[in-house]
Amino acid sequence: MSQARQQLAEQLAEAVSQALHEDLTHHERALLVVSGGSTPLPFFTALAAKPLPWARVDITLADERWVDEHSSDSNAKLVREHLLQGNAAAATFLPLTCDAETPEEGVEHVAKQAALLAWPASAVILGMGGDGHTASLFPDSPELTLALATGEPLVAVRTPSQLQPRITFSADRLHQARRHFLHITGEDKRAVLAKALNGDDVRQLPIRAFLSCPLAIYWAP
Numbered sequence: 605m606s607q608a609r610q611q612l613a614e615q616l617a618e619a620v621s622q623a624l625h626e627d628l629t630h631h632e633r634a635l636l637v638v639s640g641g642s643t644p645l646p647f648f649t650a651l652a653a654k655p656l657p658w659a660r661v662d663i664t665l666a667d668e669r670w671v672d673e674h675s676s677d678s679n680a681k682l683v684r685e686h687l688l689q690g691n692a693a694a695a696t697f698l699p700l701t702c703d704a705e706t707p708e709e710g711v712e713h714v715a716k717q718a719a720l721l722a723w724p725a726s727a728v729i730l731g732m733g734g735d736g737h738t739a740s741l742f743p744d745s746p747e748l749t750l751a752l753a754t755g756e757p758l759v760a761v762r763t764p765s766q767l768q769p770r771i772t773f774s775a776d777r778l779h780q781a782r783r784h785f786l787h788i789t790g791e792d793k794r795a796v797l798a799k800a801l802n803g804d805d806v807r808q809l810p811i812r813a814f815l816s817c818p819l820a821i822y823w824a825p
């Protein structure tokens with residue numbers, strides 16, 4: 605891990621911690637929506653060490669692969685192993701999978717569980733893939749139009765470029781958050797972001813759906 609990436613993760617953890625503190629002075633509970641993938645790991649570790657009243661914090665994911673929670677592809681596993689540690693172990697975590705065989709069968713159940721969370725979220729931490737996807741809003745997904753337009757909270761997604769079926773919060777539900785952060789690293793992602801900033805077609809680069817949230821961009825080489 606480079607020093608720049610570590611520093612970035614710590615700065616993001618400080619900003620998110622401040623946001624949660626602020627909201628917890630006005631509300632009984634606060635909700636944090638995080639992304640999976642490899643980028644957030646140092647951020648999770650830094651955030652877990654923050655002295656927040658974690659018992660009043662709910663955490664969920666922006667999206668998930670429809671896999672067993674013990675799978676190395678599970679975003680929930682990442683959250684449990686890297687964020688729900690130390691002080692943050694007192695937070696309440698809602699995974700986005702259930703016992704149903706498929707996301708299409710499980711989405712309604714997960715939506716009912718998600719409805720119990722303290723919406724609107726205090727913050728959404730988005731990631732971004734090299735194809736410009738964010739959450740599980742993929743450019744090649746047949747469900748992209750629905751996920752960008754629906755007022756429903758969650759959408760089951762099957763994407764040719766991805767091995768597993770997925771579930772994702774819709775753009776609408778993610779937009780409703782009080783604050784939006786994008787956490788990305790590397791020159792390749794900077795180039796994708798630059799391309800996204802230089803055009804309008806959300807279907808080509810779905811991260812474009814969040815560029816005017818406003819979006820706080822946390823990038824390091």
Ligand SMILES: O=C1O[C@H](COP(=O)(O)O)[C@@H](O)[C@H](O)[C@H]1O
Nearest residue numbers: 639640641642643731732733739
């Ligand atoms: O598939 C996913 O990828 C993106 C980015 O992941 P990274 O490994 O490049 O950090 C992530 O934001 C998303 O939540 C995840 O499901």
